Amino acid sequence: MNRPRITDVARLAGVSTATVSRALSRPERVSAETRATIERAIAETGYRLNHAARNLRHQRTGSIVALVPNLANPYFSQILSGIATVLSPAGYNLLVADTRTTNPLRYADPSHADGLIVLDGSVPPSVLIERPTVVVSEQIPGLSAPGVLIDNEAAAAMAVTHFADLGHRKIGHVTGPRGNVLTEQRLAGTERAASARGLPAPVLIEGDFSLASGRRAAQAWLEMTDRPTGMFLASDEMACGFIGELQRHGIGVPRDVSVIGFDDIEMVEHLTPGLTTIRQPRGAMGCVSAERLLAILNGNDDESDTILPVELILRASTAIPR
Amino acid sequence: MNRPRITDVARLAGVSTATVSRALSRPERVSAETRATIERAIAETGYRLNHAARNLRHQRTGSIVALVPNLANPYFSQILSGIATVLSPAGYNLLVADTRTTNPLRYADPSHADGLIVLDGSVPPSVLIERPTVVVSEQIPGLSAPGVLIDNEAAAAMAVTHFADLGHRKIGHVTGPRGNVLTEQRLAGTERAASARGLPAPVLIEGDFSLASGRRAAQAWLEMTDRPTGMFLASDEMACGFIGELQRHGIGVPRDVSVIGFDDIEMVEHLTPGLTTIRQPRGAMGCVSAERLLAILNGNDDESDTILPVELILRASTAIPR
DNA sequence: CTGAAAGCGCTTACAG
DNA sequence: CTGAAAGCGCTTACAG
Numbered sequence: 001m002n003r004p005r006i007t008d009v010a011r012l013a014g015v016s017t018a019t020v021s022r023a024l025s026r027p028e029r030v031s032a033e034t035r036a037t038i039e040r041a042i043a044e045t046g047y048r049l050n051h052a053a054r055n056l057r058h059q060r061t062g063s064i065v066a067l068v069p070n071l072a073n074p075y076f077s078q079i080l081s082g083i084a085t086v087l088s089p090a091g092y093n094l095l096v097a098d099t100r101t102t103n104p105l106r107y108a109d110p111s112h113a114d115g116l117i118v119l120d121g122s123v124p125p126s127v128l129i130e131r132p133t134v135v136v137s138e139q140i141p142g143l144s145a146p147g148v149l150i151d152n153e154a155a156a157a158m159a160v161t162h163f164a165d166l167g168h169r170k171i172g173h174v175t176g177p178r179g180n181v182l183t184e185q186r187l188a189g190t191e192r193a194a195s196a197r198g199l200p201a202p203v204l205i206e207g208d209f210s211l212a213s214g215r216r217a218a219q220a221w222l223e224m225t226d227r228p229t230g231m232f233l234a235s236d237e238m239a240c241g242f243i244g245e246l247q248r249h250g251i252g253v254p255r256d257v258s259v260i261g262f263d264d265i266e267m268v269e270h271l272t273p274g275l276t277t278i279r280q281p282r283g284a285m286g287c288v289s290a291e292r293l294l295a296i297l298n299g300n301d302d303e304s305d306t307i308l309p310v311e312l313i314l315r316a317s318t319a320i321p322r
Numbered sequence: 323m324n325r326p327r328i329t330d331v332a333r334l335a336g337v338s339t340a341t342v343s344r345a346l347s348r349p350e351r352v353s354a355e356t357r358a359t360i361e362r363a364i365a366e367t368g369y370r371l372n373h374a375a376r377n378l379r380h381q382r383t384g385s386i387v388a389l390v391p392n393l394a395n396p397y398f399s400q401i402l403s404g405i406a407t408v409l410s411p412a413g414y415n416l417l418v419a420d421t422r423t424t425n426p427l428r429y430a431d432p433s434h435a436d437g438l439i440v441l442d443g444s445v446p447p448s449v450l451i452e453r454p455t456v457v458v459s460e461q462i463p464g465l466s467a468p469g470v471l472i473d474n475e476a477a478a479a480m481a482v483t484h485f486a487d488l489g490h491r492k493i494g495h496v497t498g499p500r501g502n503v504l505t506e507q508r509l510a511g512t513e514r515a516a517s518a519r520g521l522p523a524p525v526l527i528e529g530d531f532s533l534a535s536g537r538r539a540a541q542a543w544l545e546m547t548d549r550p551t552g553m554f555l556a557s558d559e560m561a562c563g564f565i566g567e568l569q570r571h572g573i574g575v576p577r578d579v580s581v582i583g584f585d586d587i588e589m590v591e592h593l594t595p596g597l598t599t600i601r602q603p604r605g606a607m608g609c610v611s612a613e614r615l616l617a618i619l620n621g622n623d624d625e626s627d628t629i630l631p632v633e634l635i636l637r638a639s640t641a642i643p644r
Numbered sequence: 645c646t647g648a649a650a651g652c653g654c655t656t657a658c659a660g
Numbered sequence: 661c662t663g664a665a666a667g668c669g670c671t672t673a674c675a676g
């Protein structure tokens with residue numbers, strides 16, 4: 001038995017395919033009686049709509065693609081989860097592509113996806129201009145697509161202000177790679193807040209967001225003669241590496257140095273000590289980005305960015321300095 | 323300017339659409355001269371193939387769907403990453419559906435996906451019989467689809483054997499929810515290995531794989547008069563909860579009790595102490611499941627299961643008993 | 645090697 | 661409210 005097509009239903013119901021199609025998509029335009037006949041024929045044949053055919057006719061794909069820099073990274077999977085929550089009830093498929101293994105150009109193609117949600121700031125803007133696009137978390141220089149972002153500068157300022165409130169005067173900041181948009185924004189917030197609270201300029205150490213660079217930052221800290229008592233690191237991964245390396249050298253956190261991270265990835269709650277950090281609302285970022293993209297596809301969206309609020313999560317890694 | 327179609331290329335090149343189509347899919351069947359003309363026309367028009375149309379004609383979708391129980395869970399995202407690695411070069415799109423928010427039936431539909439990779443053991447087998455399917459990690463009772471699995475029983479036995487090698491005699495096991503396939507296999511391995519090494523029957527505590535149930539298991543352990551010195555927990559999450567709760571009560575790991583988890587999720591490496599655990603090769607599980615599915619789609623696959631090797635990762639949470 | 649034509653399974657503007 | 665017909669953009673068996 002082949003899969004029944006709309007013509008099979010039409011024949012059995014004694015109507016045209018046009019009427020069957022209407023009964024499916026705009027039932028109110030079909031008389032109740034005809035509708036009932038068609039419904040019986042559908043049940044009898046076991047007919048199910050072929051979405052590929054409908055989509056071809058409608059010049060759409062019914063799919064949205066999410067471009068992620070690293071599918072294995074939990075930071076992104078939580079955003080994806082938010083995206084899926086919104087897309088699924090809207091009837092869209094969620095396509096996922098890891099930019100390490102897939103050329104983003106593939107999905108700039110209108111015959112693959114109706115729109116893009118880009119979680120990777122390094123995707124060249126030129127490939128994104130063809131399709132409706134929303135960027136999440138990281139802006140893409142030169143691309144005028146709506147973004148779903150956080151205020152990185154204000155978030156960094158929250159961290160430094162918390163140190164100041166606790167009584168820390170000597171602050172250090174481990175940055176991401178210089179030139180990165182997030183790095184510069186968080187650095188600006190760090191310096192602004194320190195200055196606003198009358199603290200000396202923060203000591204800077206360059207990192208690259210990775211665990212290993214956090215360990216290296218710990219080495220740098222250990223070698224300082226006048227060590228900062230409050231260290232703010234631009235990612236939780238770096239904070240993990242930093243604390244782990246210090247503990248290996250007998251340095252206590254927060255006894256000898258208070259530490260604040262950035263992101264609130266899941267594991268940092270379970271560290272000893274639990275990590276004080278800036279929580280990014282990743283699920284919400286995913287939801288909102290999907291909503292914004294759907295709005296664009298429905299023709300009612302402005303071009304503005306959405307800024308989502310962050311939260312300073314207080315845990316055991318920060319305390320009053322000795 | 324509308325997007326050029328194959329007819330536009332054909333007109334410009336002065337050939338039929340059939341020839342253009344052939345030049346694209348089987349260039350060797352077109353004369354070199356014609357091919358060159360067509361290539362020039364393609365470049366001039368900026369033509370790109372419409373995959374939706376091709377797929378409709380071929381009665382395929384070009385997409386594979388992965389059904390996951392929880393997209394936000396890093397355990398699954400690492401498998402997904404492996405899947406993407408294989409699917410992308412093969413020209414397939416990866417569709418991802420979270421079974422909490424999406425009805426799996428949607429993707430059992432041939433017009434949505436060519437095949438399924440199921441990471442959720444609770445998907446009813448009835449929805450999976452229609453399309454080529456591979457299950458990963460968790461078998462589905464009543465479904466005769468190839469599985470990409472680990473030997474859970476042997477893995478559990480490795481954990482218990484390690485305890486025995488260290489000199490532990492009194493072993494405890496925190497299970498997953500009873501009735502779950504993984505739970506029963508790991509339990510069987512635990513009991514078999516204990517018996518094989520002449521140890522008394524392990525003390526059992528029922529959990530549900532969650533962090534909270536690990537905490538409850540710690541409470542149960544604390545109340546025991548004759549406490550096991552080696553605790554094997556059927557998930558890393560439970561092991562985290564267990565260790566955290568014990569530490570809160572001043573119990574040292576591994577000083578007072580050695581702990582082994584299961585999965586080797588990323589965070590457990592960074593705990594204090596680092597967690598000794600059974601590593602599941604999640605990336606490889608993803609790769610292999612995708613390869614198996616592609617083999618099925620190409621008509622050359624047997625029905626056998628693939629069993630991937632696990633590894634006991636030794637860290638600081640296990641030691642010789644006092 | 646190349647073309648005319650049918651067809652994948654739908655949808656919809658148009659006419660009645 | 662309903663139908664005949666064209667069309668979404670490809671592909672391919674068949675004939676030459």
